[in-house]
Amino acid sequence: MKHERTSGNEFDFIDWVKTKLGKLPPEVLVGPGDDCAVIHYANDDQILLKTDSLLEGVHVQFSDPAKPGYATPEQAGYKVMARSISDVAAMGGVPCYATIATALPQGRGPAFREGLLAGLQRAAHAHNTFIIGGDTKSWSADDKLVLSVHLFGDMQGFHPVLRSGAREGDAIFVTGELGGSILGKHVSFAPRVGEGRWFASVHAHAMIDLSDGLSGDLLHICKASGVGALIEAEKLPVSKDALILEKRDGMSALEHALHDGEDFELLVCIAREKADEVQKTWPFATKLTRIGTVTEKAGGLRISHGGKKQPLPIKAYEHEL
Amino acid sequence: MKHERTSGNEFDFIDWVKTKLGKLPPEVLVGPGDDCAVIHYANDDQILLKTDSLLEGVHVQFSDPAKPGYATPEQAGYKVMARSISDVAAMGGVPCYATIATALPQGRGPAFREGLLAGLQRAAHAHNTFIIGGDTKSWSADDKLVLSVHLFGDMQGFHPVLRSGAREGDAIFVTGELGGSILGKHVSFAPRVGEGRWFASVHAHAMIDLSDGLSGDLLHICKASGVGALIEAEKLPVSKDALILEKRDGMSALEHALHDGEDFELLVCIAREKADEVQKTWPFATKLTRIGTVTEKAGGLRISHGGKKQPLPIKAYEHEL
Numbered sequence: 154m155k156h157e158r159t160s161g162n163e164f165d166f167i168d169w170v171k172t173k174l175g176k177l178p179p180e181v182l183v184g185p186g187d188d189c190a191v192i193h194y195a196n197d198d199q200i201l202l203k204t205d206s207l208l209e210g211v212h213v214q215f216s217d218p219a220k221p222g223y224a225t226p227e228q229a230g231y232k233v234m235a236r237s238i239s240d241v242a243a244m245g246g247v248p249c250y251a252t253i254a255t256a257l258p259q260g261r262g263p264a265f266r267e268g269l270l271a272g273l274q275r276a277a278h279a280h281n282t283f284i285i286g287g288d289t290k291s292w293s294a295d296d297k298l299v300l301s302v303h304l305f306g307d308m309q310g311f312h313p314v315l316r317s318g319a320r321e322g323d324a325i326f327v328t329g330e331l332g333g334s335i336l337g338k339h340v341s342f343a344p345r346v347g348e349g350r351w352f353a354s355v356h357a358h359a360m361i362d363l364s365d366g367l368s369g370d371l372l373h374i375c376k377a378s379g380v381g382a383l384i385e386a387e388k389l390p391v392s393k394d395a396l397i398l399e400k401r402d403g404m405s406a407l408e409h410a411l412h413d414g415e416d417f418e419l420l421v422c423i424a425r426e427k428a429d430e431v432q433k434t435w436p437f438a439t440k441l442t443r444i445g446t447v448t449e450k451a452g453g454l455r456i457s458h459g460g461k462k463q464p465l466p467i468k469a470y471e472h473e474l
Numbered sequence: 475m476k477h478e479r480t481s482g483n484e485f486d487f488i489d490w491v492k493t494k495l496g497k498l499p500p501e502v503l504v505g506p507g508d509d510c511a512v513i514h515y516a517n518d519d520q521i522l523l524k525t526d527s528l529l530e531g532v533h534v535q536f537s538d539p540a541k542p543g544y545a546t547p548e549q550a551g552y553k554v555m556a557r558s559i560s561d562v563a564a565m566g567g568v569p570c571y572a573t574i575a576t577a578l579p580q581g582r583g584p585a586f587r588e589g590l591l592a593g594l595q596r597a598a599h600a601h602n603t604f605i606i607g608g609d610t611k612s613w614s615a616d617d618k619l620v621l622s623v624h625l626f627g628d629m630q631g632f633h634p635v636l637r638s639g640a641r642e643g644d645a646i647f648v649t650g651e652l653g654g655s656i657l658g659k660h661v662s663f664a665p666r667v668g669e670g671r672w673f674a675s676v677h678a679h680a681m682i683d684l685s686d687g688l689s690g691d692l693l694h695i696c697k698a699s700g701v702g703a704l705i706e707a708e709k710l711p712v713s714k715d716a717l718i719l720e721k722r723d724g725m726s727a728l729e730h731a732l733h734d735g736e737d738f739e740l741l742v743c744i745a746r747e748k749a750d751e752v753q754k755t756w757p758f759a760t761k762l763t764r765i766g767t768v769t770e771k772a773g774g775l776r777i778s779h780g781g782k783k784q785p786l787p788i789k790a791y792e793h794e795l
Contacts, residue, residue, distance in 0.1 A: 190607035204573040252525040254622040286511035301575040303624035
């Protein structure tokens with residue numbers, strides 16, 4: 154496994170694109186830079202549009218089951234659809250319809266494309282999402298698979314929970330357990346759609362799904378909201394897979410939980426005065442853990458460990474192969 | 475130039491995908507297989523979703539200006555956005571918002587990506603369409619560019635004009651001139667959005683944009699509508715570029731007009747009794763030509779030339795490099 158640091162390019166690119174797009178019309182409530190774009194469509198519906206892609210050799214590899222990042226075609230299809238659904242979940246929305254763009258290397262055979270479609274459908278069906286169109290183009294056998302999902306969702310009466318709404322004093326929660334997803338969860342995670350809806354229903358201030366890793370995604374929220382954050386190391390829900398990796402690579406389980414990408418859990422900021430009630434009334438089997446507090450911007454991102462506060466390093470690891 | 479025949483794969487693949495998708499919900503008025511998917515959304519709005527992709531080495535090449543298919547990054551961006559807009563136009567719809575998925579080879583430099591975005595925006599702005607989000611992932615310098623556009627449009631009060639509505643006796647019209655687009659029009663065409671809206675306003679029976687070539691796209695309409703067609707060779711609006719190619723490659727200008735892909739003109743079927751009125755009231759500078767008649771299915775696709783009718787060969791050429 155090669156745990157490559159995400160190059161600055163991707164994030165810089167989004168910032169750069171934003172500067173080039175000019176003024177968006179007023180019905181575009183959220184443009185580039187959040188989990189989804191949000192459009193105030195006719196009659197108070199709020200529509201979500203999300204685009205995500207899976208690149209062979211970057212996000213998955215099909216050739217060697219013994220090596221990290223291996224996925225069957227079915228898992229690859231599942232992953233890219235579930236990633237997009239996770240982004241809709243991170244706004245508190247409901248996924249509805251998907252179209253698929255595929256660049257398919259020639260000669261992969263029918264089982265390969267049937268696997269992709271079966272995985273896409275498995276993720277879609279699990280969340281009442283319908284694949285309603287797409288575009289398949291074949292290219293040289295030397296080229297690699299690109300699978301893009303375009304997802305249409307809506308808010309069905311709720312307001313979208315943005316990255317930019319966190320306020321000083323908010324309690325920070327995370328669903329599930331963190332770290333080590335490369336051992337399997339990165340292709341088998343369940344997008345937290347119901348959970349995201351519930352957070353929208355209790356008027357969470359800010360939300361994001363953990364694709365870049367807790368530290369990187371928390372930074373996204375802090376930047377967008379103009380705040381800092383303090384994470385309590387002892388409270389982090391460290392996954393079993395993070396513990397397994399600790400024994401293998403010498404990076405601590407805590408570091409895996411803080412920085413590994415592709416957990417696809419929800420990171421949520423909620424008004425302090427609601428925090429106890431949220432924990433008491435949480436209706437899901439999914440674990441919910443309060444891991445920290447939103448602080449003033451000047452504090453930056455910090456982590457407390459054994460009573461000692463220090464800056465939280467931002468690693469934003471992604472599972473690039 | 476290599477004029478490759480489109481492999482059967484792409485069309486077969488769509489048919490195959492349709493068999494795998496299962497039953498779509500009733501609000502999905504049009505699923506895979508037309509120019510766009512159509513959703514009957516809340517309060518009688520009809521929404522269009524379209525996905526299209528451009529693959530380096532298949533649809534454009536960036537390396538050799540002397541060879542066919544060459545495009546600047548700006549032209550490539552323009553092309554993929556304009557292709558999608560053309561599909562919305564072919565339903566009579568209005569393009570509104572776009573998201574972009576990009577697989578970007580490393581090391582292409584800032585001018586390359588700025589060119590792509592500038593071209594995407596030029597096509598979008600020409601049709602009041604806003605780029606509101608997207609996803610950019612980089613991969614190896616050895617990999618190639620994939621640029622996918624996801625377009626959201628709507629019908630704004632009109633009914634979408636499908637491929638499936640052609641009826642025996644309908645007059646067949648085409649906009650613009652046909653053939654030879656590889657000489658430049660394939661990256662510079664103007665999607666016929668206003669014209670498509672107008673055809674929807676006069677209740678055209680069926681419509682498609684010419685991406686696969688007249689013969690192939692007419693076949694799509696005939697198959698979807700369960701009809702045949704008779705094209706009059708003498709009436710075809712043959713482009714100057716088709717005449718130029720005739721001198722170069724020995725294929726007649728008529729054959730280029732019939733089979734060359736990527737003209738992105740509209741092919742429209744209109745009730746016979748409206749045909750004269752349509753020609754009289756046509757409000758656009760774009761040429762409009764009546765080129766034939768929808769016939770019974772048993773007749774198949776035919777062409778009359780010098781008073782002689784014969785089967786129209788289906789070549790469905792595409793500009794694959």
